[in-house]
């Protein structure tokens with residue numbers, strides 16, 4: 159059938175409010191472009207802990223497995239921060255990534271013209287910054303064996319970081335493919351001067367690069383990358399790295415654009431299935447006030463249209479509408495220079511829907 | 515005796531040139547303050563690989579063990595980059611840290627007034643930035659078991675990250691002590707929502723904090739810290755973290771000051787022994803031209819005076835001299851606005867020596 163199934167998991171904090179606006183956008187594109195979506199809602203994160211006693215209820219997982227794509231708001235909040243591990247929202251997040259085989263996290267870090275001043279970087283340094291961090295998402299130290307043991311020096315904690323060749327191959331290929339559609343430059347980030355997993359990573363990336371002779375490959379050590387992102391952000395195009403380094407570097411990259419409230423992300427597996435979510439968190443401090451910025455979530459829908467459904471026309475329309483509304487000067491509180499003129503979550507959503 | 519033994523290991527690239535200037539400073543302080551130093555030189559890094567077949571020759575290690583402090587230039591260069599592990603300069607660096615028990619790396623990230631413009635951050639964001647990263651240096655994934663094994667999915671590489679309670683305790687205590695001498699704010703960085711070692715880290719830091727009720731402790735997740743360093747660098751004072759996170763965050767912090775060519779660092783163990791070195795690398799591209807900046811190495815001597823010898827007056831004098839020379843407008847090429855007016859390594863060293 160041509161009806162696309164979207165699992166919607168709003169989550170915690172501002173999650174439900176921003177997702178509600180993204181759903182309006184989905185509706186509008188149905189009307190305008192003749193696409194058909196079936197959305198089904200599931201509990202996930204803190205709210206699922208409260209209502210079902212687990213951050214990732216089996217029925218939510220099945221809902222996602224039945225779907226063509228997942229739209230996620232945000233999860234977490236202080237309420238659950240001190241819970242035991244199995245009752246924490248993050249555990250649900252790691253669980254859903256693994257269960258759905260989402261081995262790749264794609265985070266475009268772009269600068270929105272109207273937000274240039276929001277960055278702490280000088281505008282001339284930021285100029286032209288438009289990069290993508292491709293982060294391995296289901297391997298490495300996140301998922302390796304973890305335990306405690308007693309030693310002569312007191313208790314010891316252990317985390318294991320492991321990568322096998324196929325795990326590196328599939329993420330490397332994906333990064334090379336993405337680089338091909340852009341300016342054909344790939345930076346692979348590792349710590350090959352210290353870590354065995356990084357040496358395997360680098361060898362594998364080099365081997366795969368033979369299939370992509372048109373893409374220029376450079377290897378950057380993670381500490382150096384943290385510096386170079388600050389020094390010359392616009393010189394990066396696609397960055398591929400392992401899970402832990404990707405967590406750190408993608409957040410650094412997002413923050414330096416000054417546009418973190420506007421950035422969307424995709425988590426992908428084999429095939430076209432994907433989970434889409436804003437880069438920002440659940441912002442418990444402003445939840446429920448109707449003042450949060452729905453743009454990152456709305457742009458996550460556009461990303462879903464491109465990467466999972468191939469609905470490029472509708473994706474273009476959404477991105478254009480966002481630009482139009484921003485160009486007209488409308489701002490939510492987080493991005494407003496004059497906070498008094500800030501509009502609310504719903505107004506922003508309505509304006510974008512109207513502009514599509 | 516009152517003669518302090520300093521092991522001098524100049525290393526590779528610009529190491530020998532910048533260390534030579536620092537030695538002139540040592541001499542001058544002997545004359546002026548009556549301190550007495552005995553310096554002895556050792557081979558280390560790439561040059562040791564070339565001349566002795568190992569990056570850390572036994573006699574160099576013994577030289578350091580006999581000394582009260584070590585002054586290190588920089589190691590590494592493309593010549594040795596593709597060597598097998600045991601013939602790489604980094605292996606010497608990790609080896610010396612472990613052999614000398616240097617469990618703590620202290621990296622002040624300060625903004626030099628005259629270099630404010632060199633930062634890619636906006637001056638108003640940078641204003642007042644003066645922080646110290648205290649990095650655990652002999653534990654974690656750097657030193658855990660590493661190996662390869664065959665699996666169904668091809669070869670697998672494994673790195674082990676381990677921390678025991680005493681390792682965390684000693685670095686935490688040191689960070690609290692440093693925080694006490696400053697504005698009494700400590701940020702402990704971990705990834706406690708994912709890693710077992712981070713949970714042990716956090717528990718231990720919290721336990722130790724009971725002995726430092728005057729120090730305000732906050733816990734920051736590593737990804738968030740990478741962002742907050744960019745967003746509000748001046749709000750940090752002392753940051754304490756494990757080895758790998760410290761490697762990344764200390765480089766990010768150094769780069770955002772714009773003063774990376776000027777920053778010194780100390781690696782400390784139990785007692786007063788310490789290894790001092792500039793934060794910058796061996797810069798093979800400009801080695802031998804006499805144009806490198808010796809200030810970070812000279813300031814490393816000042817740091818050695820403070821932390822190992824307690825020679826605060828001489829340390830003050832060195833720091834004041836550096837400031838005076840910079841205030842008078844003298845610049846090496848790396849920090850010169852007008853490159854044509856840049857002075858050389860030796861001239862900079864001489865000017866500072868004269869100003870002490």
Ligand SMILES: CC(C)[C@H](C(=O)O)[C@@H](O)C(=O)O
Pocket residue numbers: 248251252405707708737
């Ligand atoms: C919440 C946490 C487990 C998660 C991660 O580290 O992957 C988050 O930081 C992210 O980047 O999605």
Ligand SMILES: CC(C)[C@H](C(=O)O)[C@@H](O)C(=O)O
Pocket residue numbers: 351352381604607608761
């Ligand atoms: C060269 C490398 C092994 C080293 C490290 O990672 O510790 C360096 O980056 C540093 O920070 O001193």
